[in-house]
Amino acid sequence: MADLRSDFVGIKSPNPFWLASAPPTDKEYNVVRAFEAGWGGVVWKTLGLDPHIVNVNGPRYGAVWGADRRLLGLNNIELITDRPLQTNLDEIKAVKRAWPDRAVVVSLMVPCEEVCWTEILKQVEDTGADGVELNFGCPHGMSERGMGSAVGQVPEYIEMVTRWCKQNTRMPVIVKLTPNITDIRYPARAAKKGGADAVSLINTVSSITSVNLDLMAPEPTIDGKGSHGGYCGPAVKPIALNMVAEIARDAEMAGLPISGIGGVTTWRDAAEFMALGAGNVQVCTAAMTYGFRIVTEMIDGLSRWMDGKGYARTSDFTGLATPNVTDWQYLNLNYVAKARIDQDLCIKCGRCHIVCEDTSHQAITATKDGARHFEVIDAECVACNLCVNVCPVEGCITMEQMPAGTVDPRTGRTVPAEYGNWTQHPNNPSSVAAE
Amino acid sequence: MTHGFEGADVKAGRLTSEQVAANFADLHPPLTRHEAAVAADRCYFCYDAPCMTACPTGIDIAMFIRQIAADNPSGAAKTIFDQNILGGMCARVCPTETLCEEACVREAAEGKPVEIGRLQRFATDHLMADGVHPYQPGVSTGRKIAVVGAGPAGLACAHRLALKGHAVTLFDAKPKPGGLNEYGIAAYKTPGGFAEAEVDFVLGIGNITLETGKALGRDISIDGLKWDYDAVFLGIGLGGVNALCVPGEDLSGVEDAVEFIAELRSAEDPSALAIGRRVVVIGGGMTAIDAAVQSKLLGAEDVTIVYRRGQESMNASLFEQDLAQTKGVAIKHWAKPVRVVCEGERRGVEFEYTRSGSGGLEGTGETFFVAADVVLKAIGQTLETPEGPATERGRIVVDAELRTSLDGVWAGGDCVAAGDDLTVTAVAQGRDAAESIHRALTA
Ligand SMILES: Cc1cc2nc3c(=O)[nH]c(=O)nc-3n(C[C@H](O)[C@H](O)[C@H](O)COP(=O)(O)OP(=O)(O)OC[C@H]3O[C@@H](n4cnc5c(N)ncnc54)[C@H](O)[C@@H]3O)c2cc1C
Ligand SMILES: Cc1cc2nc3c(=O)[nH]c(=O)nc-3n(C[C@H](O)[C@H](O)[C@H](O)COP(=O)(O)O)c2cc1C
Ligand code: SF4
Numbered sequence: 001m002a003d004l005r006s007d008f009v010g011i012k013s014p015n016p017f018w019l020a021s022a023p024p025t026d027k028e029y030n031v032v033r034a035f036e037a038g039w040g041g042v043v044w045k046t047l048g049l050d051p052h053i054v055n056v057n058g059p060r061y062g063a064v065w066g067a068d069r070r071l072l073g074l075n076n077i078e079l080i081t082d083r084p085l086q087t088n089l090d091e092i093k094a095v096k097r098a099w100p101d102r103a104v105v106v107s108l109m110v111p112c113e114e115v116c117w118t119e120i121l122k123q124v125e126d127t128g129a130d131g132v133e134l135n136f137g138c139p140h141g142m143s144e145r146g147m148g149s150a151v152g153q154v155p156e157y158i159e160m161v162t163r164w165c166k167q168n169t170r171m172p173v174i175v176k177l178t179p180n181i182t183d184i185r186y187p188a189r190a191a192k193k194g195g196a197d198a199v200s201l202i203n204t205v206s207s208i209t210s211v212n213l214d215l216m217a218p219e220p221t222i223d224g225k226g227s228h229g230g231y232c233g234p235a236v237k238p239i240a241l242n243m244v245a246e247i248a249r250d251a252e253m254a255g256l257p258i259s260g261i262g263g264v265t266t267w268r269d270a271a272e273f274m275a276l277g278a279g280n281v282q283v284c285t286a287a288m289t290y291g292f293r294i295v296t297e298m299i300d301g302l303s304r305w306m307d308g309k310g311y312a313r314t315s316d317f318t319g320l321a322t323p324n325v326t327d328w329q330y331l332n333l334n335y336v337a338k339a340r341i342d343q344d345l346c347i348k349c350g351r352c353h354i355v356c357e358d359t360s361h362q363a364i365t366a367t368k369d370g371a372r373h374f375e376v377i378d379a380e381c382v383a384c385n386l387c388v389n390v391c392p393v394e395g396c397i398t399m400e401q402m403p404a405g406t407v408d409p410r411t412g413r414t415v416p417a418e419y420g421n422w423t424q425h426p427n428n429p430s431s432v433a434a435e
Numbered sequence: 436m437t438h439g440f441e442g443a444d445v446k447a448g449r450l451t452s453e454q455v456a457a458n459f460a461d462l463h464p465p466l467t468r469h470e471a472a473v474a475a476d477r478c479y480f481c482y483d484a485p486c487m488t489a490c491p492t493g494i495d496i497a498m499f500i501r502q503i504a505a506d507n508p509s510g511a512a513k514t515i516f517d518q519n520i521l522g523g524m525c526a527r528v529c530p531t532e533t534l535c536e537e538a539c540v541r542e543a544a545e546g547k548p549v550e551i552g553r554l555q556r557f558a559t560d561h562l563m564a565d566g567v568h569p570y571q572p573g574v575s576t577g578r579k580i581a582v583v584g585a586g587p588a589g590l591a592c593a594h595r596l597a598l599k600g601h602a603v604t605l606f607d608a609k610p611k612p613g614g615l616n617e618y619g620i621a622a623y624k625t626p627g628g629f630a631e632a633e634v635d636f637v638l639g640i641g642n643i644t645l646e647t648g649k650a651l652g653r654d655i656s657i658d659g660l661k662w663d664y665d666a667v668f669l670g671i672g673l674g675g676v677n678a679l680c681v682p683g684e685d686l687s688g689v690e691d692a693v694e695f696i697a698e699l700r701s702a703e704d705p706s707a708l709a710i711g712r713r714v715v716v717i718g719g720g721m722t723a724i725d726a727a728v729q730s731k732l733l734g735a736e737d738v739t740i741v742y743r744r745g746q747e748s749m750n751a752s753l754f755e756q757d758l759a760q761t762k763g764v765a766i767k768h769w770a771k772p773v774r775v776v777c778e779g780e781r782r783g784v785e786f787e788y789t790r791s792g793s794g795g796l797e798g799t800g801e802t803f804f805v806a807a808d809v810v811l812k813a814i815g816q817t818l819e820t821p822e823g824p825a826t827e828r829g830r831i832v833v834d835a836e837l838r839t840s841l842d843g844v845w846a847g848g849d850c851v852a853a854g855d856d857l858t859v860t861a862v863a864q865g866r867d868a869a870e871s872i873h874r875a876l877t878a
Contacts, residue, residue: 030582068472218704347540347543348543351480351481354482372483
């Protein structure tokens with residue numbers, strides 16, 4: 001059996017599955033239920049200064065659904081905790097005492113004044129919590145008051161606040177980043193410069209999920225008005241994966257631990273984040289969609305997959321995919337593939353044909369000898385993969401690499417055996433000719 | 436009201452009216468909005484979709500399903516009605532398992548096609564519930580056209596002609612329009628007076644004058660119609676019934692299945708219909724199945740269908756055969772009636788086993804007897820030939836444009852040789868004949 005125990009910046013947990021700072025971690029009651037269900041750790045719902053903030057009394061969430069109302073994306077306009085600070089601190093202390101083997105990290109968001117941070121850090125330390133996470137991420141509400149993503153969008157502020165925290169606590173400091181910026185590496189580098197032990201990402205993406213066409217107002221609508229919210233769940237996973245990879249492969253941030261967040265729903269999502277360099281993962285929407293029991297599947301799925309692959313510990317595969325994320329300019333332009341349609345699996349829906357015909361390269365037939373028949377025309381196929389993506393039958397259309405030495409009927413050129421990228425390409429005005 | 440053999444056990448009220456009402460409830464209940472969304476989502480929006488090719492009326496199925504998926508059921512219904520104004524009935528009665536749903540690529544992929552029929556019903560029900568007819572009659576052409584027969588073929592023809600701006604008179608011999616939709620289709624496929632509501636819907640376009648109780652050959656003639664109108668369409672179905680041609684056929688226990696069904700369809704309270712304890716149905720088509728199943732649903736104890744060939748030759752689809760069997764109907768293949776008997780307590784039909792021999796179907800000489808209180812014959816209907824148009828094997832001959840041998844006279848539906856005895860085909864032919872008439876009159 002694979003060993004799922006996790007050590008993230010010195011914080012130990014029985015597995016790498018933490019609940020992200022959000023409603024699932026808002027109270028002792030929820031967190032105890034989460035630990036009973038098997039979660040490795042929690043990042044407590046973000047604490048702020050008293051008097052505690054208030055939330056709207058109308059709907060907080062909007063959603064995007066797929067088939068059969070499967071929740072694909074969730075959007076929220078909830079603020080940080082709306083309970084008194086002392087209540088939260090007392091509960092954190094009680095939980096940590098009762099569950100010493102689980103990770104309890106406390107998320108914080110206070111105004112950009114050093115004294116605010118020093119004071120709250122002391123109070124958190126007294127609870128016996130394992131670490132803090134600085135919430136520089138929430139894109140709604142708190143950002144209007146100069147906190148959350150308003151800090152996370154200014155690298156200098158990130159660095160400054162991180163430094164204050166590091167100077168005022170012995171606890172590990174994790175900096176939670178907002179995706180609502182153009183290049184995630186700048187805030188991440190700032191966190192590192194400020195001395196952060198780790199970064200966690202992503203927080204939610206600024207969003208309007210839909211517009212109510214009767215009310216002519218965004219959803220969720222409160223008394224006729226709506227406000228942008230933060231988007232999360234399966235829909236944001238691709239954004240989060242990319243941001244994790246960008247940080248993981250950045251030379252300046254080599255070795256900076258990452259806690260991966262954003263759309264983690266199954267063990268596979270978690271494995272993907274970790275393969276790209278995340279030391280652990282945090283989950284919010286999946287728990288808010290299905291309840292805490294999903295962690296059972298996550299633990300079982302990850303450990304079976306690790307057993308199958310021969311990975312004894314999570315660190316055995318963490319970051320293994322990172323070196324394979326590269327810049328476009330280094331992709332091998334001498335790699336030539338063609339789509340292949342397995343005629344035995346083909347159900348003749350014709351989707352590959354029509355998308356290639358209407359929107360791509362006219363490389364798939366519709367008929368052969370007068371009968372409905374879908375086949376790739378190698379002389380036209382550029383191997384774009386669109387047909388593979390739209391085919392409803394898994395494995396029916398595949399991309400087959402052309403062996404070196406064969407002639408690509410589209411270009412008439414022989415497929416070279418050696419690697420060749422854009423930097424070396426004759427069409428590139430600044431190319432460096434290959435030796 | 437079946438009579439049965441003399442002295443046979445035939446009576447009403449075998450089941451309570453509640454039981455009968457439950458038995459005759461919707462065979463395929465309507466989809467809810469959520470169910471429809473889920474079902475619609477399964478459609479792949481195929482290129483040159485095979486389902487559409489398989490539909491005799493050529494409905495753009497992929498498009499209407501996409502409209503349902505996009506929460507636009509009225510738009511979906513319009514897509515359906517553009518091709519098939521009786522899309523509501525077809526959604527209920529089409530043997531989709533041998534038409535669109537058989538062709539659906541998901542049938543090939545996983546044996547579970549997109550539920551096209553039920554989705555079609557969802558969309559058409561939605562629009563029809565609005566009570567607003569979605570079409571306007573075309574700008575008047577000043578032409579008058581006579582349509583004889585207000586069954587699916589005649590209704591589709593009349594509607595398309597009105598759409599093109601022609602003034603239509605729709606004649607039917609019966610007191611109520613609808614044809615077999617009203618009098619033939621199994622009650623559990625179209626409960627709740629749907630057939631009647633649909634006729635109202637179709638006529639809602641305007642410019643169609645309905646004249647019921649007017650029979651061709653009795654009250655009107657082809658020559659007279661040709662004189663008074665610019666064109667004539669015949670959609671008169673098949674009024675007659677094939678004979679068994681065996682001794683005993685004239686006994687009181689032998690009745691016509693279509694007649695039996697028509698009575699059932701017209702009954703206020705079906706539980707008041709007299710029904711035999713033991714019913715034998717002779718035939719292998721939709722009528723045989725429907726007569727057998729409905730007998731069973733009315734409380735008959737033993738119902739047996741006897742068909743002279745094998746299961747694969749039955750005109751009723753596999754789904755229909757399964758339905759009959761799950762309702763408790765026994766189906767016996769490879770036997771033909773040789774004699775109907777009513778001698779003392781011995782009432783029923785003597786059958787001879789058959790096999791396919793070199794010269795076609797032949798008897799094996801071995802016989803058996805099936806006791807019955809009522810025998811329903813469902814061995815096909817025949818044209819009650821109107822004077823005039825050329826016929827072939829009992830049906831009116833038409834060309835590809837649905838023109839008969841008579842100038843200015845078109846025909847479609849069950850009464851023509853080109854049909855396949857399906858509602859949807861009758862609709863397609865009525866519509867296409869209207870297009871042809873329009874081309875001829877405006878050329
Ligand atoms: C018992 C039974 C069950 C069936 N079940 C199904 C099913 O489930 N699904 C399916 O697709 N098909 C089914 N069919 C077949 C389907 O009903 C027919 O194919 C379809 O109704 C044919 O339409 P039509 O307009 O040609 O004829 P009809 O529906 O027969 O309509 C003909 C009309 O013409 C009128 N008429 C006849 N003679 C004259 C005259 N001389 N003068 C004036 N008017 C006249 C009649 O009164 C009638 O209204 C079934 C048929 C039967 C008998
Ligand atoms: C209702 C709701 C409230 C949230 N509140 C907080 C919060 O107080 N502090 C915080 O750092 N992140 C907050 N988040 C963001 C989540 O912690 C997480 O970063 C984000 O939802 C992405 O992960 P997911 O796709 O697993 O949900 C909240 C998310 C939701 C849905
Ligand atoms: S064949 Fe099936 S999947 Fe394809 S368009 Fe028709 S209903 Fe949809």
